[in-house]
Amino acid sequence: MSPSGAEVIRQIRQQIEEVDPAEVSEHLGNGIVLVDVRESDEWDRGHIPGAVHVPRSYLESRIEGAVSDRDARVVLYCASGSRSAIAAHILSDMLGYTNVASMTGGITLWKDRGYKVEVPRSLTREQKERYGRHLLLPEVGPEGQAKLLDAKVLLLGAGGLGSPSALYLAAAGVGTLGIVDDDEVDLSNLQRQVIHSTRTIGTPKVDSAEAAIAELNPDVRVVKYPVRVGASNIVEIIEGYDVIVDGLDNFPTRYLLNDASVRLGIPVVSASILGFDGQLSVFAPHDGPCYRCLYRVPPPAELAPSCGANGVLGVLPGTMGLLQATEVVKLVTGIGEPLIGRLLLYEALGATFTELKVRRDPECPICSRDPSEIADEELGVFPDYEAFCAAAG
Numbered sequence: 028m029s030p031s032g033a034e035v036i037r038q039i040r041q042q043i044e045e046v047d048p049a050e051v052s053e054h055l056g057n058g059i060v061l062v063d064v065r066e067s068d069e070w071d072r073g074h075i076p077g078a079v080h081v082p083r084s085y086l087e088s089r090i091e092g093a094v095s096d097r098d099a100r101v102v103l104y105c106a107s108g109s110r111s112a113i114a115a116h117i118l119s120d121m122l123g124y125t126n127v128a129s130m131t132g133g134i135t136l137w138k139d140r141g142y143k144v145e146v147p148r149s150l151t152r153e154q155k156e157r158y159g160r161h162l163l164l165p166e167v168g169p170e171g172q173a174k175l176l177d178a179k180v181l182l183l184g185a186g187g188l189g190s191p192s193a194l195y196l197a198a199a200g201v202g203t204l205g206i207v208d209d210d211e212v213d214l215s216n217l218q219r220q221v222i223h224s225t226r227t228i229g230t231p232k233v234d235s236a237e238a239a240i241a242e243l244n245p246d247v248r249v250v251k252y253p254v255r256v257g258a259s260n261i262v263e264i265i266e267g268y269d270v271i272v273d274g275l276d277n278f279p280t281r282y283l284l285n286d287a288s289v290r291l292g293i294p295v296v297s298a299s300i301l302g303f304d305g306q307l308s309v310f311a312p313h314d315g316p317c318y319r320c321l322y323r324v325p326p327p328a329e330l331a332p333s334c335g336a337n338g339v340l341g342v343l344p345g346t347m348g349l350l351q352a353t354e355v356v357k358l359v360t361g362i363g364e365p366l367i368g369r370l371l372l373y374e375a376l377g378a379t380f381t382e383l384k385v386r387r388d389p390e391c392p393i394c395s396r397d398p399s400e401i402a403d404e405e406l407g408v409f410p411d412y413e414a415f416c417a418a419a420g
């Protein structure tokens with residue numbers, strides 16, 4: 028007579044290692060990989076913080092993606108400890124994992140003991156469909172998507188760089204997009220500023236961008252700032268944002284942004300373009316260099332690209348703006364290696380990317396100091412501030 032299912036589970040539980048929730052709680056985040064083997068709807072109702080999700084039904088095909096080191100300490104759990112026992116048996120006996128255990132009593136006992144459970148923000152059916160391709164990436168998944176929906180990203184400028192950034196960040200489901208621009212849409216913008224259209228010529232860029240975003244993704248809330256950024260309003264505008272996309276076209280404001288963002292501890296994804304060349308870097312206050320560490324003073328006014336109209340290949344800000352959007356998504360979701368301490372140079376005609384290492388300047392006039400010591404009057408100040416663009420004519 029064949030043994031009953033309950034008898035099989037009992038036998039398996041004798042062959043595998045079982046650990047108590049107290050032990051798991053103690054070692055969590057400390058060299059153990061905690062794997063939730065329940066189904067997706069169970070995971071969505073709440074799971075142990077820090078756990079990775081590999082449903083029992085996909086265990087054999089997905090476990091290697093989640094735990095590549097077969098000697099890693101792996102603890103599995105389910106609702107009550109039965110499915111995780113079987114999964115532990117499969118991992119150790121059939122898939123060669125050497126240090127696997129199943130948590131006794133599953134998440135039910137874990138909760139009874141009063142340990143923390145994380146309930147992911149639940150996505151609506153429409154959101155699950157809209158962001159389906161993100162949900163399929165284990166690195167993003169529902170949690171990464173929830174972070175994007177909760178994120179507040181500020182775009183300084185709705186021009187060449189800000190246009191593609193804003194469109195893709197909206198499409199990706201960044202929940203709040205602040206847009207700062209005091210300009211109106213001009214026919215000559217449309218060669219590259221793809222968020223605007225022939226129909227919106229003559230209207231404020233913030234309105235034109237808001238309308239395009241609303242059509243693309245109603246999940247996104249747009250906060251408009253139809254103003255010029257200056258020393259008097261910058262702190263008020265950028266405060267409360269998680270990441271800033273710098274699409275500014277002039278040096279004085281770039282210094283101002285740098286100083287204010289260092290003071291408030293907000294990372295800035297910065298790009299600049301000229302002709303066929305683009306540059307990109309992420310300035311994360313105190314984790315890497317700031318803009319002033321790289322450029323202590325601006326270039327001589329006659330060499331500065333920012334003061335007048337210059338030629339630019341229309342596609343180039345698209346390339347650079349989308350690299351900025353990519354860095355924003357990485358910073359928000361916490362995946363990958365952001366471009367901190369690195370300067371990426373793109374030369375479109377030769378189709379070459381070059382990366383330079385950039386370091387913090389221990390003598391930096393801004394980021395070497397305690398942020399609370401940076402006074403309002405110091406923000407954005409550099410020698411010859413007023414004369415700077417005047418000299419370029």
Ligand SMILES: [Zn+2]
Nearest residue numbers: 317320391394
């Ligand atoms: Zn610095």
